[in-house]
Amino acid sequence: MNKEIIIAPSLLAADFSRLKEEVIEIGKTRAKWLHLDVMDGNFVPNISFGADIIKAIRPHSNLYFDAHLMIEKPEWYIESIVKAGADNITIHVESTKHLHRALQLIKSYGVKAGVSINPSTDIDFLDNVIEVLDLILVMTVNPGFGGQKFIDAMCQKIKRIREKYPHIDIQVDGGINNKTAILAKNAGANVLVAGSYVFSGNYEERVNSLF
Ligand code: DX5
Ligand code: ZN
Numbered sequence: 670m671n672k673e674i675i676i677a678p679s680l681l682a683a684d685f686s687r688l689k690e691e692v693i694e695i696g697k698t699r700a701k702w703l704h705l706d707v708m709d710g711n712f713v714p715n716i717s718f719g720a721d722i723i724k725a726i727r728p729h730s731n732l733y734f735d736a737h738l739m740i741e742k743p744e745w746y747i748e749s750i751v752k753a754g755a756d757n758i759t760i761h762v763e764s765t766k767h768l769h770r771a772l773q774l775i776k777s778y779g780v781k782a783g784v785s786i787n788p789s790t791d792i793d794f795l796d797n798v799i800e801v802l803d804l805i806l807v808m809t810v811n812p813g814f815g816g817q818k819f820i821d822a823m824c825q826k827i828k829r830i831r832e833k834y835p836h837i838d839i840q841v842d843g844g845i846n847n848k849t850a851i852l853a854k855n856a857g858a859n860v861l862v863a864g865s866y867v868f869s870g871n872y873e874e875r876v877n878s879l880f
Pocket of ligand 2: 679704705706737842862
């Protein structure tokens, strides 16, 4: 089945000294989502930003706020991320002992719930949580940093997920550019995150080149 292609520029690659302007500029493109990478320096070896930054930019954007939590104990922070204005919260299966409960908590606030899987993580567990899932995020790099190289082998994983779950949103994140976007879409992904590729050129042209 053909799902709508959605482009989600990642704020991680924006100029942090001009966040408001960056969010406004990206809002003028055909991107529908804004991907928000929250990192704690523990689950991943990098620290980015949290709920306060999301709250500060929320009034300047009509985009769908797609929060990707790369943090330990995500359940402690879900409420504040919702209150900051997230429309979707994605957590890592490797980051919590109670994935199903954490996903239920996200849904209880009336926002969409996603699960993210690292390159080394297999997909069998998805059957156990699919009833509370709106989105599956397949990491195509190891999480923590922008600007890394797309791991081609993840396309097989995307294909297997698409065969099992024809209707769910499958998001790809890491190393997406105009060439790797084609590989990801052919494998079955329909939500494409792109950080350094979009923010290192003309935003409108770069976004258009990913459809
Ligand atoms: C990496 C983040 C990504 C990152 C992608 O851990 O989850 O969202 O911003 O950056 P690029 O597109 O540069 O690989
Ligand atoms: Zn991300």
